[in-house]
Amino acid sequence: MKLYGYWRSSAAYRVRIALNLKDLAVEHISVHLVNNGGEQHRQAFKQLNPQALVPALIDANDQHHHCITQSMAIIEYLNEQYPRTPLLPQDAYSRAIVRSMAQILACEVHPLDNLRVLQYLVGEMDVTQDNKMRWYHHWIHQGFAALEALLQQHSGQYCFGDNVSLADLCLVPQVYNAKRFNVDLSAYPNIVRVDNACMQLPAFQQASPEMQPDAN
Amino acid sequence: MKLYGYWRSSAAYRVRIALNLKDLAVEHISVHLVNNGGEQHRQAFKQLNPQALVPALIDANDQHHHCITQSMAIIEYLNEQYPRTPLLPQDAYSRAIVRSMAQILACEVHPLDNLRVLQYLVGEMDVTQDNKMRWYHHWIHQGFAALEALLQQHSGQYCFGDNVSLADLCLVPQVYNAKRFNVDLSAYPNIVRVDNACMQLPAFQQASPEMQPDAN
Numbered sequence: 001m002k003l004y005g006y007w008r009s010s011a012a013y014r015v016r017i018a019l020n021l022k023d024l025a026v027e028h029i030s031v032h033l034v035n036n037g038g039e040q041h042r043q044a045f046k047q048l049n050p051q052a053l054v055p056a057l058i059d060a061n062d063q064h065h066h067c068i069t070q071s072m073a074i075i076e077y078l079n080e081q082y083p084r085t086p087l088l089p090q091d092a093y094s095r096a097i098v099r100s101m102a103q104i105l106a107c108e109v110h111p112l113d114n115l116r117v118l119q120y121l122v123g124e125m126d127v128t129q130d131n132k133m134r135w136y137h138h139w140i141h142q143g144f145a146a147l148e149a150l151l152q153q154h155s156g157q158y159c160f161g162d163n164v165s166l167a168d169l170c171l172v173p174q175v176y177n178a179k180r181f182n183v184d185l186s187a188y189p190n191i192v193r194v195d196n197a198c199m200q201l202p203a204f205q206q207a208s209p210e211m212q213p214d215a216n
Numbered sequence: 217m218k219l220y221g222y223w224r225s226s227a228a229y230r231v232r233i234a235l236n237l238k239d240l241a242v243e244h245i246s247v248h249l250v251n252n253g254g255e256q257h258r259q260a261f262k263q264l265n266p267q268a269l270v271p272a273l274i275d276a277n278d279q280h281h282h283c284i285t286q287s288m289a290i291i292e293y294l295n296e297q298y299p300r301t302p303l304l305p306q307d308a309y310s311r312a313i314v315r316s317m318a319q320i321l322a323c324e325v326h327p328l329d330n331l332r333v334l335q336y337l338v339g340e341m342d343v344t345q346d347n348k349m350r351w352y353h354h355w356i357h358q359g360f361a362a363l364e365a366l367l368q369q370h371s372g373q374y375c376f377g378d379n380v381s382l383a384d385l386c387l388v389p390q391v392y393n394a395k396r397f398n399v400d401l402s403a404y405p406n407i408v409r410v411d412n413a414c415m416q417l418p419a420f421q422q423a424s425p426e427m428q429p430d431a432n
Contacts, residue, residue: 050361050362050365050366051320051324051362052362053324062309064309066309066313068309068312068313068316069316070315070316070319070320070323072315072319072323073312073313073315073316073318073319074312076311076312076315077308077309077311077312077315080308080311081308092293092296092297093278093280093282093284093293095292095293095296096284096289096290096292096293097282097284097289099286099288099289099292099293100284100285100286100289102289103286103288103289103322104267104286106319106323107286107288107322107323107326107327108267108269108327110323111323111324111327111328112327112328112333117328120351120354121341124347124350124351124354125337125341125343125347125350125351126343126347127341127342127343131340131341131342134340134341135336135340135341138336138340145266146266146267146268149266150266
């Protein structure tokens with residue numbers, strides 16, 4: 001299995017955790033999102049993924065060596081193909097809650113706060129550095145407040161009950177990111193607690209940005 | 217079944233199409249996102265969905281009357297609970313491609329171009345109206361270029377082969393939105409073709425914004 005990623009990409013981080021939880025051996029190929037104007041824009045990578053985004057996965061067990069993109073699609077694929085350590089609960093309603101938690105982060109927070117959007121705000125929209133930070137904090141707080149409410153209802157040791165799920169795979173990279181930008185997390189005790197619980201697990205520890213070979 | 221939505225919400229539009237394709241009777245409850253400062257911020261609605269976002273679904277067949285939020289989680293739930301007219305293909309790789317197409321729109325385009333983000337850009341980031349429109353067009357073009365490349369490879373009559381899928385449910389509302397903002401779609405012949413094919417189907421026609429009782 002080959003994963004095209006980048007140490008600080010939250011979306012790649014989610015997939016790394018999934019691969020570790022499922023104990024799948026993987027070759028990590030670094031696509032540096034900053035150096036050389038962003039290696040994701042190189043023609044060779046764009047042939048693989050026209051979106052010029054990481055992560056992208058090639059499953060060696062797939063005889064056609066198809067490339068799968070978009071972190072949530074990759075994780076659903078891994079979960080279907082490699083059922084050990086399931087990342088979604090058994091019943092449909094519980095799965096919906098887990099996916100809903102995941103999508104609060106994947107569809108409402110991360111798309112607004114990732115590197116290329118922050119760069120575009122400053123570079124093209126004439127937004128000041130101060131306002132860029134306000135923007136970042138605003139969307140994190142919007143999403144975390146919503147997620148915290150769901151965790152109050154549904155969390156156990158992890159986001160949904162006592163089993164690790166897709167929601168935890170999205171939460172940990174987003175908390176990592178929030179800490180990096182000095183977001184005050186004191187209003188989100190459940191988010192902080194679940195993040196700490198996840199970070200006790202080797203699968204999460206080994207997926208963390210600083211543990212990646214391309215970290216700098 | 218009760219769907220809390222808004223006629224112009226792209227995310228609610230996706231769910232309306234899914235409900236129609238699965239021939240599920242539904243009571244539509246309008247949450248006006250503009251009038252009265254945005255009815256989604258009212259306490260009664262926030263008790264239902266702390267995210268203060270539409271769509272939100274209550275499945276009458278669920279004895280607990282749980283509320284499910286986030287359009288993609290809702291659609292996956294409907295697809296699991298009501299398997300007729302499946303919205304995902306049979307094999308895992310094909311499902312991954314369909315989800316990947318859907319997520320290009322749901323995670324890379326729509327979150328950046330929806331009403332609350334455009335309002336925040338102008339109201340809080342001091343972005344000009346001209347720059348707001350440049351922002352809107354930029355992210356649509358980024359996403360549509362990526363999707364067009366996938367459609368070249370995988371589309372038939374619809375986004376993925378000749379069966380309607382989750383990808384089409386995301387594509388049609390996004391094209392509707394793009395047309396509203398006068399985005400030039402000439403570089404995306406497959407997107408335009410698939411959108412036209414979908415709009416021949418009553419399930420899509422009846423889900424369109426102008427057909428909703430709260431359209432104004």
